[in-house]
Amino acid sequence: xxxxxxxFRKAVFAHLLVxxxxxxxxxxxxxxxxxxxxxxxxxxxxxxxxxxxxxxxRLPKEYIFSxxxxxxxxxxxxxxxxxxxxxxxxxxxxxxxxxxxxxxWIDLPEKIMEKWKSGKIKSSHIxxxxxxxxxxxxxxxxxxxxxYMCHPxxxxxxxxxxxxxxxxxxxxxxxxxxxxIRAHAHHPIIGAWREIIRTYLTQHSRVFDYYLIHRLFxxxxxxxxxxxxxxxxxxxxxxxxxxTVRWRGYWEKPFNAQVFQQLSQEGAFQKxxxxxxxxxxxxxxxxxxxxxxxxx
Numbered sequence: 120x121x122x123x124x125x126x127f128r129k130a131v132f133a134h135l136l137v138x139x140x141x142x143x144x145x146x147x148x149x150x151x152x153x154x155x156x157x158x159x160x161x162x163x164x165x166x167x168x169x170x171x172x173x174x175x176x177r178l179p180k181e182y183i184f185s186x187x188x189x190x191x192x193x194x195x196x197x198x199x200x201x202x203x204x205x206x207x208x209x210x211x212x213x214x215x216x217x218x219x220x221x222x223x224w225i226d227l228p229e230k231i232m233e234k235w236k237s238g239k240i241k242s243s244h245i246x247x248x249x250x251x252x253x254x255x256x257x258x259x260x261x262x263x264x265x266x267y268m269c270h271p272x273x274x275x276x277x278x279x280x281x282x283x284x285x286x287x288x289x290x291x292x293x294x295x296x297x298x299x300i301r302a303h304a305h306h307p308i309i310g311a312w313r314e315i316i317r318t319y320l321t322q323h324s325r326v327f328d329y330y331l332i333h334r335l336f337x338x339x340x341x342x343x344x345x346x347x348x349x350x351x352x353x354x355x356x357x358x359x360x361x362x363t364v365r366w367r368g369y370w371e372k373p374f375n376a377q378v379f380q381q382l383s384q385e386g387a388f389q390k391x392x393x394x395x396x397x398x399x400x401x402x403x404x405x406x407x408x409x410x411x412x413x414x415x
Contacts, residue, residue: 173310181259204268239324258304269383361386
């Protein structure tokens with residue numbers, strides 16, 4: 120049994136053995152702690168490589184990149200609403216990648232593509248790689264398909280050569296949140312992050328932690344002095360301000376425009392989801408209804 124298989128099995132047991140009498144947030148924190156230890160034990164031997172051509176450059180034209188592998192027309196209503204909100208509030212062109220047009224924008228390693236096509240690597244991990252590949256080459260923004268833009272892009276973010284929200288006390292997205300990334304092309308942090316994700320996915324067919332790229336990010340910015348300095352220069356803001364509308368008990372309440380403005384004013388966007396019944400079939404007049412069905 121190789122080391123990565125051993126870690127995977129240990130991770131499974133860690134999930135099973137988290138005490139059920141703990142509340143949901145406590146269990147999540149405990150699992151994240153165990154997974155962090157497992158991942159760090161593995162990645163500590165992976166070298167951090169900053170590409171030689173890693174010189175940040177703000178290109179004349181920047182894009183906002185998003186992805187739905189089945190294609191824009193096949194996306195759920197809430198995803199289409201999120202994209203509409205980006206087009207409504209942002210001046211950058213929104214580029215939506217799918218399984219057919221990825222190769223028009225970036226070249227992914229053949230070995231990784233073969234693993235994806237054979238089902239060894241999940242689509243979510245291809246998405247993880249695509250976001251850093253795109254930002255390394257073009258700069259601009261990555262926004263998940265469930266990021267809802269409530270207002271124009273905050274100027275302080277637009278002026279940053281690199282910005283990413285941090286994880287929070289709720290236990291979601293350990294260390295960082297990867298659903299929104301702002302970067303100049305060829306930024307050293309993006310370059311080193313891209314290299315280590317490529318290395319992992321090339322060498323292994325199993326990803327033992329959903330938050331692997333978050334933990335790889337933590338590894339590179341805490342290991343390399345230059346990357347640590349660049350990371351320290353970025354405004355450090357918790358992702359909490361991007362989770363107020365959907366995740367703080369308002370989603371199924373009657374819509375109130377003033378409350379919505381108060382909830383959404385601090386975050387660059389609001390993080391949503393597409394799987395719950397309240398999102399797929401929102402009750403008329405609720406926050407979910409107004410946002411999902413584009414009534415704001």
